[in-house]
Amino acid sequence: MPQLDPSVFPTQLFWLALTFIPLYLIMWKSALPRVTSVREARRARIDADLEKASTLRAEAESSLADYEKTMANAAAKAQATIREAAQKTADAATAQREELAEKLENQTAEAERRISEEKDRALASIGGISNDLTQAAGARLLGGDISVDEAKAAVDSALASAGGTQ
Numbered sequence: 001m002p003q004l005d006p007s008v009f010p011t012q013l014f015w016l017a018l019t020f021i022p023l024y025l026i027m028w029k030s031a032l033p034r035v036t037s038v039r040e041a042r043r044a045r046i047d048a049d050l051e052k053a054s055t056l057r058a059e060a061e062s063s064l065a066d067y068e069k070t071m072a073n074a075a076a077k078a079q080a081t082i083r084e085a086a087q088k089t090a091d092a093a094t095a096q097r098e099e100l101a102e103k104l105e106n107q108t109a110e111a112e113r114r115i116s117e118e119k120d121r122a123l124a125s126i127g128g129i130s131n132d133l134t135q136a137a138g139a140r141l142l143g144g145d146i147s148v149d150e151a152k153a154a155v156d157s158a159l160a161s162a163g164g165t166q
Contacts, residue, residue, distance in 0.1 A: 130155040 002008065131151045138146035138154075 126157065127152075 005068065131148060133149065134151040134154050135146050138151065
C-alpha cells in the first residue's frame with residue numbers, strides 16, 4: 001500500500017496540514033458555533049419544558065388535593081344527609097307508633113266501655129228473664145200460672161242463697 005510507504009510521509013503530512021488546518025478553521029468558525037447554538041437552544045428548551053412540567057405537576061397535585069378535599073366534603077355531606085333522613089324516618093315511625101298506640105288505646109277503652117254497658121244491661125235484664133223463665137217453668141211443672149210477684153220472690157230467694165253459699 002502506497003500510503004504506508006515511509007518515503008511518501010512528508011508529502012502526505014504536508015497535504016494533511018494543508019487540508020486539515022483550513023477545514024478545522026472553517027468548522028471552528030462556522031459549523032461548530034451553529035452546532036453549539038443548536039445544542040444550547042435544545043438544552044434551554046428542555047430546561048423550559050422540565051420547568052413547565054414541574055409547574056404543571058405542582059398544579060396537578062394541588063388540583064388532586066382540592067378534588068380529594070371536595071370528595072371528602074361531599075361524602076361527609078352525604079353521610080349527614082343520610083343520617084338526617086334516617087333520623088326523620090325514625091321520628092316519623094315513632095310518631096306513627098305513638099299515634100297508633102293512642103288510637104288502639106282509645107278503641108280498647110271504647111270497647112271496654114261498650115262491654116261494661118252490655119254487661120250492665122245483661123245483668124239488669126237477667127232479673128226479668130229469670131222471672132219470665134221461672135213463670136214458664138212453674139206453669140209447666142205445676143200445671144198452673146204463677147204470678148209475677150211469686151216468680152220474682154223465687155228468683156230473689158235463689159240468688160240470695162247462691163250468693164250466700166259461695
